[in-house]
Amino acid sequence: MSAVVVGVDGSDSSARAAEWAAEEAERRHAPLHVVIANDDPMRADHAEEAVRRTANRCRADHLGLAVTSEVGTGRPVEVLVRQSAEAQLVVLGARGLGGFTGALLGAVSLGVATRAACPVVVVRKDVPATSGPVVVGVDGSEHSRVALEFAFDAAARFGADLVAFQAWHEESLLYAPLAPSFRDEVEGKIRRSLTEATADLRDxxxxxxxxxxxxxxxxxxxxxxxxxxxxxLVVGNRGMGGFRGLFLGSVAAGALHHAQCPVAVVRNADS
Incomplete structure (x- = not known):
């Protein structure tokens, strides 16, 4: 079975990501693979120690979980994107603060989320909620359809409610500002579309x-x-259909920058 891969750098942020990844690997009945990127031979010993320490902590905290570790040679985005080709999920912290400072900065999180072959979850340093719903952004595109499927699966694993959220505004629909009666009509159509999008997944x-x-x-x-x-919070990496413009890369990036909970960016296999 393919692994849940977590990118670490020795920081508190990546330690939290590793813990979240270990819990998710258990939920998926999957192995965990801990990876650190290193492109400086002078830091080889530090890298080996950091990845070993994180892997050992995951083993100690999650008895029975299969945990492997690796020092990947190269820059963090390149290393983690390569790992994503064989992974079922890549997890990383939002920002590196220690160890290899800068290894998991926001630009790296965004770069991996944009280019990875599998879904990517970015975990902030703050401890994520252990209750509450899974929220998924929907816009009618195939990208949001894939995100919706991922979100339903996640909600089932968590035993959590699912909030299917669709935003709209006149600019996204290429209209001039609408009169209130037309707004109600448009919103009604969007509600019906959202219900149709979730129907088979509810079943x-x-x-x-x-x-x-x-x-x-x-x-x-x-x-x-x-x-x-x-x-x-689950989003598609960009939008292509339905209400075009709602879930372009800028929205996924906005969610990564502003949401306080873990954010999953789900890529359409055809994109």
Whole structure:
């Protein structure tokens, strides 16, 4: 079985990511692979010690979990993108603060989320919530469809409710500002579209309680507010259909920068 891969750098942020990854590997009944990137031979011993320490902590805290570790040669984005080709999930911290300072900065998180072959979860330093819903951004595109499937699976593993969130505004629909009556009509159509998008996944996951939220406004602000108490926020890496423009890369990036909970960026295999 392919592993859950976690990128570490010796910082507190990556330690939290490793703990989240270990818990997720257990939920998935998958092995955990701990990876540190090093492109400086002078730091080889430091890298080996940092990755060994993290792997040993995961083994001690999660008895029975299969844990392996590796020092990857190269820059962090390159190393983790290579790892993603064989992984079922890549997990990393939002920002590196110690050890290899800068190894998991926001630019690296964004670079891996954009280029990885598998879904990527970015975990902030703050301890994530252990209750609350999984929130997923929907926009009618194939990218958000894949994100919706990922979110339903995650909610089932967590035993959590699912919030399917769709934002809209006139600019995204290429209209001039709408009269209130037309806004109601548009919002009604979007609500029906959202219900249709979740219908077969509700049947597949009958134990997941689903809440559908349609909100007029900016998608990043709406999503981060909806996810303030969430266990996980799920977004597609960009939008291509339906309500074009809602989930372009800028929205995924906005969620990564502003959401306080872990953020999963799910890539469409065809993108």
């Amino acid at each position: 597949k996951h009958p134990d997941v309680v689903v809440h559908e939220v349609v909100q007029r406004g900016h998608p990043v602000a709406g999503l981060t507010d909806a996810a303030r108490d969430a266990r996980l």
